[in-house]
Amino acid sequence: MAEAITPRSQDFAQWYNEIVRRAELADYTPVRGCMVIRPYGYALWENIQAALDRRFKETGHQNAYFPLFIPYSFIEKESEHIEGFSPQLAVVTHGGGERLEEPLVVRPTSETIIGHLYAKWIKSYRDLPLLINQWANVVRWELRPRLFLRTTEFLWQEGHTAHATAEEAEEEARRMLDVYADFAEKEAAIPVIKGRKSESEKFPGAVHSYTIEAMMGDRKALQMGTSHNLGQNFSRAFGIRYLDRNNRLQYCWTTSWGVSTRLVGAVVMVHGDDQGLILPPRLAPIQVVIVPIYKEEGERAAVLDFAHRVAGLLQGRVRLRVDDRDEYTAGWKFNEWELRGVPLRIEVGPREVAGEEAMLARRDVPGQAGKWTLPVEGLLEGVSRALEDIQESLFKRALRFREEHTHRPEGWEEFVAAVEDGFALAPWCGDAGCEKAIQEETKATNRCLPLEAEPLSGGERCVRCGRPAQELALFSRAY
Amino acid sequence: MAEAITPRSQDFAQWYNEIVRRAELADYTPVRGCMVIRPYGYALWENIQAALDRRFKETGHQNAYFPLFIPYSFIEKESEHIEGFSPQLAVVTHGGGERLEEPLVVRPTSETIIGHLYAKWIKSYRDLPLLINQWANVVRWELRPRLFLRTTEFLWQEGHTAHATAEEAEEEARRMLDVYADFAEKEAAIPVIKGRKSESEKFPGAVHSYTIEAMMGDRKALQMGTSHNLGQNFSRAFGIRYLDRNNRLQYCWTTSWGVSTRLVGAVVMVHGDDQGLILPPRLAPIQVVIVPIYKEEGERAAVLDFAHRVAGLLQGRVRLRVDDRDEYTAGWKFNEWELRGVPLRIEVGPREVAGEEAMLARRDVPGQAGKWTLPVEGLLEGVSRALEDIQESLFKRALRFREEHTHRPEGWEEFVAAVEDGFALAPWCGDAGCEKAIQEETKATNRCLPLEAEPLSGGERCVRCGRPAQELALFSRAY
Numbered sequence: 001m002a003e004a005i006t007p008r009s010q011d012f013a014q015w016y017n018e019i020v021r022r023a024e025l026a027d028y029t030p031v032r033g034c035m036v037i038r039p040y041g042y043a044l045w046e047n048i049q050a051a052l053d054r055r056f057k058e059t060g061h062q063n064a065y066f067p068l069f070i071p072y073s074f075i076e077k078e079s080e081h082i083e084g085f086s087p088q089l090a091v092v093t094h095g096g097g098e099r100l101e102e103p104l105v106v107r108p109t110s111e112t113i114i115g116h117l118y119a120k121w122i123k124s125y126r127d128l129p130l131l132i133n134q135w136a137n138v139v140r141w142e143l144r145p146r147l148f149l150r151t152t153e154f155l156w157q158e159g160h161t162a163h164a165t166a167e168e169a170e171e172e173a174r175r176m177l178d179v180y181a182d183f184a185e186k187e188a189a190i191p192v193i194k195g196r197k198s199e200s201e202k203f204p205g206a207v208h209s210y211t212i213e214a215m216m217g218d219r220k221a222l223q224m225g226t227s228h229n230l231g232q233n234f235s236r237a238f239g240i241r242y243l244d245r246n247n248r249l250q251y252c253w254t255t256s257w258g259v260s261t262r263l264v265g266a267v268v269m270v271h272g273d274d275q276g277l278i279l280p281p282r283l284a285p286i287q288v289v290i291v292p293i294y295k296e297e298g299e300r301a302a303v304l305d306f307a308h309r310v311a312g313l314l315q316g317r318v319r320l321r322v323d324d325r326d327e328y329t330a331g332w333k334f335n336e337w338e339l340r341g342v343p344l345r346i347e348v349g350p351r352e353v354a355g356e357e358a359m360l361a362r363r364d365v366p367g368q369a370g371k372w373t374l375p376v377e378g379l380l381e382g383v384s385r386a387l388e389d390i391q392e393s394l395f396k397r398a399l400r401f402r403e404e405h406t407h408r409p410e411g412w413e414e415f416v417a418a419v420e421d422g423f424a425l426a427p428w429c430g431d432a433g434c435e436k437a438i439q440e441e442t443k444a445t446n447r448c449l450p451l452e453a454e455p456l457s458g459g460e461r462c463v464r465c466g467r468p469a470q471e472l473a474l475f476s477r478a479y
Numbered sequence: 480m481a482e483a484i485t486p487r488s489q490d491f492a493q494w495y496n497e498i499v500r501r502a503e504l505a506d507y508t509p510v511r512g513c514m515v516i517r518p519y520g521y522a523l524w525e526n527i528q529a530a531l532d533r534r535f536k537e538t539g540h541q542n543a544y545f546p547l548f549i550p551y552s553f554i555e556k557e558s559e560h561i562e563g564f565s566p567q568l569a570v571v572t573h574g575g576g577e578r579l580e581e582p583l584v585v586r587p588t589s590e591t592i593i594g595h596l597y598a599k600w601i602k603s604y605r606d607l608p609l610l611i612n613q614w615a616n617v618v619r620w621e622l623r624p625r626l627f628l629r630t631t632e633f634l635w636q637e638g639h640t641a642h643a644t645a646e647e648a649e650e651e652a653r654r655m656l657d658v659y660a661d662f663a664e665k666e667a668a669i670p671v672i673k674g675r676k677s678e679s680e681k682f683p684g685a686v687h688s689y690t691i692e693a694m695m696g697d698r699k700a701l702q703m704g705t706s707h708n709l710g711q712n713f714s715r716a717f718g719i720r721y722l723d724r725n726n727r728l729q730y731c732w733t734t735s736w737g738v739s740t741r742l743v744g745a746v747v748m749v750h751g752d753d754q755g756l757i758l759p760p761r762l763a764p765i766q767v768v769i770v771p772i773y774k775e776e777g778e779r780a781a782v783l784d785f786a787h788r789v790a791g792l793l794q795g796r797v798r799l800r801v802d803d804r805d806e807y808t809a810g811w812k813f814n815e816w817e818l819r820g821v822p823l824r825i826e827v828g829p830r831e832v833a834g835e836e837a838m839l840a841r842r843d844v845p846g847q848a849g850k851w852t853l854p855v856e857g858l859l860e861g862v863s864r865a866l867e868d869i870q871e872s873l874f875k876r877a878l879r880f881r882e883e884h885t886h887r888p889e890g891w892e893e894f895v896a897a898v899e900d901g902f903a904l905a906p907w908c909g910d911a912g913c914e915k916a917i918q919e920e921t922k923a924t925n926r927c928l929p930l931e932a933e934p935l936s937g938g939e940r941c942v943r944c945g946r947p948a949q950e951l952a953l954f955s956r957a958y
Binding site for chain 2: 034035087089103117
């Protein structure tokens with residue numbers, strides 16, 4: 001037997017690391033802060049990519065690819081931007097055996113180089129809106145890396161759009177936030193809170209930053225995606241202008257938005273349990289694993305034959321694997337595929353062969369309660385329904401968990417207790433100093449100003465300083 | 480009218496650059512040697528990726544993602560490898576605001592870092608073969624960049640496999656060469672010659688390198704993909720070992736293989752003509768463009784309506800665009816979509832509306848000869864057949880062109896004339912000095928030793944030095 005997994009309740013961070021490595025999602029490398037995404041983790045990322053890419057294309061975006069390297073001077077052009085990113089940069093100083101005249105930055109994000117090119121491509125209102133997305137790797141130096149959550153190099157997508165009006169840019173930033181929320185809830189089965197970032201938490205160079213925030217299994221928040229209305233900050237820094245219908249030269253209004261391989265970490269932390277991963281069926285690389293069970297050599301041929309017949313009924317309709325390896329026992333395989341979070345297991349043994357049926361076992365419902373038998377005729381229907389049900393159950397469970405650990409504290413003492421337990425929705429004065437004090441005293445940060453919270457009725461006071469509240473804010477400890 | 484395109488016969492390199500930029504496949508950037516792949520070019524690359532990725536998965540490979548950065552010391556571990564790559568490296572010396580203790584190389588290829596990780600993952604014969612592919616960006620410093628063909632950063636895939644025996648590694652290297660050839664011929668409509676690289680042309684660290692070589696429109700060769708049997712060179716350098724069935728520790732046998740965005744350049748150079756791109760239907764981002772034609776405002780509504788009805792008949796079955804922009808004339812649109820290489824154009828005007836028919840025009844057959852009319856009923860069938868026929872015609876045309884310009888010279892004078900015109904298949908003594916002399920005197924390099932050439936009958940003499948020939952080699956000027 002393999003070593004037991006650290007329970008979540010004992011040490012969530014340790015549990016996370018063990019699961020990610022033992023399920024072979026990712027591994028450390030000798031390159032400080034950089035991970036390798038192993039085939040099983042990458043297959044999960046490919047499914048995430050496909051679900052997002054489809055949504056990007058449906059909303060009119062096209063993919064492109066911009067350079068990895070950015071001249072150092074470009075990063076300096078937008079003052080907030082360089083301030084935000086300079087401590088995180090990886091810098092190429094030598095190329096082709098020579099010292100470079102100007103160092104090149106490995107992109108931490110691409111607003112600057114894309115801004116330069118948009119200035120070249122955009123001439124008239126006819127070229128707008130320009131709606132481009134890029135799937136790429138980016139580098140932000142990390143001293144305390146964590147697999148998927150915080151690594152020096154990570155994979156992401158970054159959308160960059162240019163518009164004729166401020167309103168259109170704001171609409172775009174909000175539209176893409178909705179796209180992210182839709183993806184998170186429908187595909188990853190993760191309920192999210194959409195909100196605006198406070199001044200001190202927003203993207204360097206943005207006018208407004210929007211975020212989707214989710215509650216992980218340890219009740220901490222994870223920022224799962226962000227969308228920024230950049231106003232004219234980058235268009236002025238890079239000269240992105242267009243001739244309007246009246247032949248006047250105008251600066252464009254731009255946006256950017258991104259999600260990363262961090263989403264894999266979210267899926268692990270929201271749904272996993274002490275046995276391992278639980279993958280939502282829509283994203284699972286393997287949705288159904290078929291495990292043939294036989295004790296005597298005489299049973300083997302009939303059982304394997306039947307297992308492949310069952311597979312044939314599902315092939316092409318569900319992502320499927322028959323684990324017919326002889327060198328492992330059925331019990332070992334059960335553990336292995338539970339660890340790897342396959343949503344549905346089908347067991348076939350001599351009894352199933354005789355009865356022309358299959359035994360199903362849900363990963364999200366442990367023990368006998370999650371098991372039932374289906375006749376092979378109608379199996380595809382039963383399996384499809386089960387997968388849909390698992391998808392829905394995972395979402396509902398995560399939502400219930402979040403709701404149980406979300407509080408509306410009255411006063412400071414309740415607030416402290418609330419962020420100890422999970423999320424606190426609290427009136428806030430809007431002052432960055434107060435935000436900072438809250439963080440220092442409770443380790444909880446201002447995650448966002450939720451877009452869908454009921455407005456303040458008036459008269460509320462800031463949970464910390466007692467001054468009149470400006471907004472309802474979501475505070476939580478976070479990744 | 481837009482400026483005329485430089486004819487291919489006048490200046491092929493200039494024609495290529497104009498086409499790539501005017502069709503908006505790619506553009507220069509302020510980062511020396513790095514290009515931006517624009518949406519139309521990237522959509523073409525996405526189709527190339529999909530066609531290859533399907534073949535990789537069908538042959539049992541999985542995708543993964545390895546770090547961008549490689550410790551400098553890793554590159555040095557395999558002596559031929561560092562010798563081959565050191566003049567091309569981009570080096571990160573600073574990260575997170577500090578000078579790094581050990582510089583990091585931006586991967587020029589990933590054998591070394593992957594070798595290190597395989598050594599960690601592979602324990603027993605049960606873990607073999609390990610068949611992994613990566614889609615990634617790589618960097619090799621280029622002083623004379625050319626869009627798609629030779630850029631400092633480029634996108635590619637690199638397969639890396641480990642096997643228990645020398646035979647399996649050799650089989651894998653040859654299998655992937657076949658996969659590349661199948662892709663090139665069936666999807667890109669480009670006939671290729673499969674061959675082995677000579678000692679001096681092979682990959683740094685390989686035992687055997689295989690290549691597919693194609694003839695471009697200027698009769699020069701382009702290496703379109705390579706596959707390497709690395710023997711035990713990297714497994715010994717990185718300690719990639721496994722316990723065999725008899726519990727003995729053995730070194731693995733490894734391979735690597737890759738193709739890049741250079742394939743986009745090949746598609747441009749093989750099929751394009753003086754009007755612009757001609758894209759093979761299987762890879763074309765837009766397979767059919769529908770252009771509504773109307774002169775009077777009164778015709779507009781009926782024609783547009785009909786154009787969208789025609790589109791509805793094809794939607795979901797072919798990649799399609801209706802160009803219903805009012806700000807451009809039909810003539811301008813014809814030129815634009817010819818430049819961009821859309822294989823099939825459908826024109827609909829008042830006459831087509833009245834006759835319930837559509838006028839089709841093939842991009843690969845200019846003028847009236849490529850035009851015909853189809854009734855709207857049965858349009859999908861007619862369009863599908865036309866696209867298949869275009870795909871096949873492009874391949875045949877490229878094959879005929881290559882055959883017309885491939886020679887079997889007898890003696891040095893004929894050889895010089897042959898490589899002046901195109902490809903020369905010639906007996907060669909096998910000596911690197913002779914290869915070098917040929918290059919210096921004719922600019923033709925040894926592209927490969929074709930795998931499917933008939934064997935030498937014996938008695939042949941090297942085309943240059945007259946010593947007994949060892950092999951039949953393909954010589955050509957090349958990109």
